[in-house]
Amino acid sequence: xxxxITYVSQNGFYIWxxxxxxxxxxxxxxxxxxxxxxxxGILIARYGKLxxxxxxxxxxxxxxxxxxxxxxxxxxxxxGTTTVITTVFFYSLLPIIQNTYVGIKGVDSTVTSAAYAxxxxxxxxxTKVELPLAVSVIMAxxxxxxxxxxxxxAIGTFVGAGGLGAIIVRxxxxxxxxxxxxxxxIPTALMAIVADLVMGKIERKLNPVNKTATA
Amino acid sequence: MLExxxxxxxxxxxxxxxxxxxxxxxxxxxxxxxIGPSGCGKTTTxxxxxxxxxxxxxxxxxxxxxxxxxxxxxxxxxIGYVIQQIGLMPHMTVGENISLVGSxxxxxxxxxxxxxxxxxxxxxLPEEYLNRYPHELSGGQQQRIGVxxxxxxxxxxxxxxxxFGALDPITRDGLQEEFKKLQKEVDKTIVFVTHDxxxxxxxxxxxxxxxxxxxxxxxxPDEILKHPANEFVEDFIGKDRLLQSRPDVTRVEQIMNANxxxxxxxxxxxxxxxxxxxxxVDSLLVIDEIGTLKGYIDIEMIDAQYKKRSYVYEAMDxxxxxxxxxxxxxxxxxxxxxxxxxxxPVIEENDRLVGIVTRAALANMVYDTIWGxxxxxxxxxx
Ligand SMILES: Nc1ncnc2c1ncn2[C@@H]1O[C@H](COP(=O)(O)OP(=O)(O)OP(=O)(O)O)[C@@H](O)[C@H]1O
Ligand SMILES: [Mg+2]
Numbered sequence: 001x002x003x004x005i006t007y008v009s010q011n012g013f014y015i016w017x018x019x020x021x022x023x024x025x026x027x028x029x030x031x032x033x034x035x036x037x038x039x040x041g042i043l044i045a046r047y048g049k050l051x052x053x054x055x056x057x058x059x060x061x062x063x064x065x066x067x068x069x070x071x072x073x074x075x076x077x078x079x080g081t082t083t084v085i086t087t088v089f090f091y092s093l094l095p096i097i098q099n100t101y102v103g104i105k106g107v108d109s110t111v112t113s114a115a116y117a118x119x120x121x122x123x124x125x126x127t128k129v130e131l132p133l134a135v136s137v138i139m140a141x142x143x144x145x146x147x148x149x150x151x152x153x154a155i156g157t158f159v160g161a162g163g164l165g166a167i168i169v170r171x172x173x174x175x176x177x178x179x180x181x182x183x184x185x186i187p188t189a190l191m192a193i194v195a196d197l198v199m200g201k202i203e204r205k206l207n208p209v210n211k212t213a214t215a
Numbered sequence: 216m217l218e219x220x221x222x223x224x225x226x227x228x229x230x231x232x233x234x235x236x237x238x239x240x241x242x243x244x245x246x247x248x249x250i251g252p253s254g255c256g257k258t259t260t261x262x263x264x265x266x267x268x269x270x271x272x273x274x275x276x277x278x279x280x281x282x283x284x285x286x287x288x289x290x291x292x293x294i295g296y297v298i299q300q301i302g303l304m305p306h307m308t309v310g311e312n313i314s315l316v317g318s319x320x321x322x323x324x325x326x327x328x329x330x331x332x333x334x335x336x337x338x339x340l341p342e343e344y345l346n347r348y349p350h351e352l353s354g355g356q357q358q359r360i361g362v363x364x365x366x367x368x369x370x371x372x373x374x375x376x377x378x379f380g381a382l383d384p385i386t387r388d389g390l391q392e393e394f395k396k397l398q399k400e401v402d403k404t405i406v407f408v409t410h411d412x413x414x415x416x417x418x419x420x421x422x423x424x425x426x427x428x429x430x431x432x433x434x435x436p437d438e439i440l441k442h443p444a445n446e447f448v449e450d451f452i453g454k455d456r457l458l459q460s461r462p463d464v465t466r467v468e469q470i471m472n473a474n475x476x477x478x479x480x481x482x483x484x485x486x487x488x489x490x491x492x493x494x495x496v497d498s499l500l501v502i503d504e505i506g507t508l509k510g511y512i513d514i515e516m517i518d519a520q521y522k523k524r525s526y527v528y529e530a531m532d533x534x535x536x537x538x539x540x541x542x543x544x545x546x547x548x549x550x551x552x553x554x555x556x557x558x559x560p561v562i563e564e565n566d567r568l569v570g571i572v573t574r575a576a577l578a579n580m581v582y583d584t585i586w587g588x589x590x591x592x593x594x595x596x597x
Contacts, residue, residue, distance in 0.1 A: 108302075108305075110298060110299075110301070110302040111302050111304060111305065113267075113298060113302060114296075114298050114301075114302025114303070114304075114361075115304065115315070116291075117265065117291060117296040117298060118291065118292070118296065118315050118316050118364070119288050119289070119290075119293075119316060120288075121288055124319065129306075132306045133305065133306055209305070209350065211306065211348045212351060
């Protein structure tokens with residue numbers, strides 16, 4: 001325990017740097033995945049026939065072990081952060097597409113038909129009704145993707161991308177490196193937990209069910 | 216205002232049309248109620264008006280223009296629509312819900328706000344409710360907001376699909392009253408769909424009865440109750456409603472007593488007294504050989520003239536007050552109560568006596584109207 005505190009206090013800046021780098025890799029992967037997944041989710045929600053095909057494709061990716069997937073991506077994209085971000089991207093597709101799909105499908109059809117009958121265009125229906133009502137479910141997908149993404153990035157050190165995983169690996173290589181391992185593992189876990197909590201809070205805030213006159 | 220010409224709708228994959236060759240014309244300011252069994256095409260008919268469903272054949276004209284020639288989005292914004300299940304936007308405040316169409320029409324925020332305030336006062340809800348969310352309202356309150364949403368852009372035509380269907384009877388009753396009042400104030404043409412005949416009678420200027428995609432009968436509530444076009448309409452209205460508890464459409468013969476106590480005019484006064492005694496009455500209707508009503512005689516008249524006269528026709532009062540058996544009870548009741556008479560004879564063609572309506576029968580009927588089902592239940596239990 002003492003060695004852990006000494007290590008952290010001596011390498012505080014280094015840990016913070018890796019922490020930040022780690023977070024960014026996960027966040028970018030999820031961000032790019034969102035940019036693709038949300039429109040895809042909307043599309044398959046509207047044109048039902050595509051949905052099973054797309055969702056199956058997403059689940060196939062999920063079944064591949066992360067390390068294997070990363071190795072293959074590395075062959076194509078070389079060492080470094082791009083490979084890690086790409087991996088996070090692919091693993092984030094399914095949860096976000098799936099939640100967007102479910103969120104939009106889950107909007108009460110009486111609400112959409114009332115909105116449509118009031119004279120909304122297709123686009124207005126999407127932006128003023130379907131997305132606002134589905135947004136908390138979509139956020140839940142992004143939250144899952146981010147937590148998983150943080151885990152994936154920890155492995156990213158094997159393709160030379162750095163991050164908190166690098167600290168853990170360094171610890172395993174050192175003799176009596178438990179303290180170093182902890183200095184990498186604890187922030188990783190912390191990041192995942194905090195990300196989960198913060199996203200959960202945003203998600204609840206966006207949920208229309210929780211809106212009240214006083215809020 | 217609104218006209219259907221040979222309108223037919225056949226949904227894909229079904230052989231029978233959901234609406235078949237419908238012809239109907241609706242005047243401005245009219246309150247038209249469509250009624251019929253489930254699946255007879257009421258909703259489909261209504262949805263064709265604002266192009267939520269496109270007709271397969273025929274034309275629908277709103278103020279003279281074919282709806283198919285108008286932009287569907289603009290058309291929908293210009294027609295109020297209350298869907299069966301309310302369908303308020305859960306993520307918008309009550310105020311935003313009311314002025315939804317206003318926001319689509321790009322009204323300024325102030326104008327939307329003003330309009331929402333104006334409307335919510337119409338249904339006696341406090342202005343603070345504008346800031347609430349739909350789930351913070353009761354079902355009846357939500358229903359009111361659904362109706363207000365349809366009124367917001369002041370459309371001349373409003374479509375309402377079973378707007379009060381999901382409510383408990385008491386709330387529904389209150390809302391109907393409120394809505395009828397509202398309709399008079401705002402002067403709109405309203406097309407209304409319901410399953411409920413009572414609702415139709417209460418609200419409609421004109422009732423359209425549909426069955427299997429076709430119109431069976433069109434008419435005012437009174438006309439339909441008085442002259443149901445066929446057995447289907449009769450069944451749909453319900454025998455109860457035809458016979459009982461509707462003084463406005465019930466005929467005299469439906470409540471009269473068909474065995475009045477009578478005496479022939481050539482009988483003696485002594486015989487008349489005997490008939491009164493036997494039947495425990497103090498007054499008799501006087502008829503001739505073939506049953507024509509001649510007048511009436513009561514115990515006081517006999518008493519006063521017993522010494523001077525000996526026959527009924529000499530002592531009777533020939534005042535010709537009677538009602539025809541097919542007269543409306545509504546009118547009869549009024550006349551009877553005004554004259555203060557205890558009964559009125561009922562005649563048919565050629566003044567032939569066929570029955571009598573007594574005050575007691577009227578009282579019974581009023582009682583039935585008020586307590587209706589309960590007395591029926593008690594009777595059944597006896
Ligand atoms: N979108 C649709 N596709 C296919 N068939 C439909 C569609 N909408 C309605 N129908 C059919 O058309 C017929 C009339 O339906 P409609 O909804 O107009 O009935 P309704 O009179 O409103 O009934 P209810 O009183 O139950 O609301 C029904 O047989 C129904 O199954
Ligand atoms: Mg219907």
